[in-house]
Amino acid sequence: MKDFPYLTRLSSYSVHDGEEKGFDAHPFWNGKAMQTVEGKLWIRKYRVKEGATPASPLQILRNYGTALKAAGGTVFHSGVAQGPAFGELQDWKCVFGRFAKGGKELWVEVYSYESGEEYVLTAVEAQIMVQEVSSREMLDALTKHGFIALDIHFDTNKATILPE
Numbered sequence: 001m002k003d004f005p006y007l008t009r010l011s012s013y014s015v016h017d018g019e020e021k022g023f024d025a026h027p028f029w030n031g032k033a034m035q036t037v038e039g040k041l042w043i044r045k046y047r048v049k050e051g052a053t054p055a056s057p058l059q060i061l062r063n064y065g066t067a068l069k070a071a072g073g074t075v076f077h078s079g080v081a082q083g084p085a086f087g088e089l090q091d092w093k094c095v096f097g098r099f100a101k102g103g104k105e106l107w108v109e110v111y112s113y114e115s116g117e118e119y120v121l122t123a124v125e126a127q128i129m130v131q132e133v134s135s136r137e138m139l140d141a142l143t144k145h146g147f148i149a150l151d152i153h154f155d156t157n158k159a160t161i162l163p164e
Contacts, residue, residue, distance in 0.1 A: 004042050004121055006101050007067050007108070010060065012052035013119070017045040022163060026124050028107045029096040031076040033085055037107045039127035047118045054116040057093040064110045064121070065095045073099025073106075 001015045009015070024041040027034040048054040055063070065078045078095040086092075094111035105126040112119040141148050153162040 001044070004044050004123055006071075006099075006106055006123070007064065007121070009044075009046055009121075010055055010063060012049055012055065013046040014049050015044055016047040016118075018043045021160070023127075023129050024124075026107075026109070026122055027087065028098075028109055028124070029077050029081070029086065030098075031074075034087060037124045037126050038129065040125040042121070042123045044121045045118065046121070048116070056116050057112040057119075060112045060116060060119050061093060061095045061110065064108070065097065068095075068097035068099050068108060071099040071101060073097050 001018050003009055003015060019041075020043075021041040023039065025036050025038045026041060027036050029035075061078050065075045068075050075095060075097040079093065081089045081092050081094050084090060089109075089111060092111045092113070094109060096107075096109050098105065098107050100106070107124045107126060109122045110119060138148055154160060155162055
């Protein structure tokens with residue numbers, strides 16, 4: 001699996017898991033509350049390479065916070081997420097931020113666990129969903145034929161809808 005294309009990873013870590021979705025939603029801290037952002041989603045899980053010394057959670061957060069600022073972005077939070085507004089990330093060490101690249105607005109969340117042995121980067125390139133289903137066309141087909149055939153392909157044993 002490839003890295004997130006807009007931010008590099010720490011050199012002593014490798015990608016060990018993740019996913020990518022053409023369109024999804026994820027909540028990010030915007031400085032006041034959790035805000036759901038829709039668009040292209042990346043999740044990358046990094047693990048320290050065998051024999052390498054893990055970075056501290058603080059070092060991981062500072063690296064990503066500095067990278068966000070260097071990209072002209074804003075860091076909304078860096079440190080321990082405290083308070084119920086952070087939801088399931090409450091009490092986790094995380095950084096939330098937003099930056100623009102090539103006319104695209106990117107929201108980023110990074111949190112570390114296992115004393116820095118692993119960390120997760122979640123990012124969304126904000127965009128509006130492309131509407132593919134038209135109710136008018138469906139109604140016309142239903143009126144004309146009495147039924148509608150939808151051809152939806154799912155990934156094997158998953159709820160992920162495939163592009164085709």
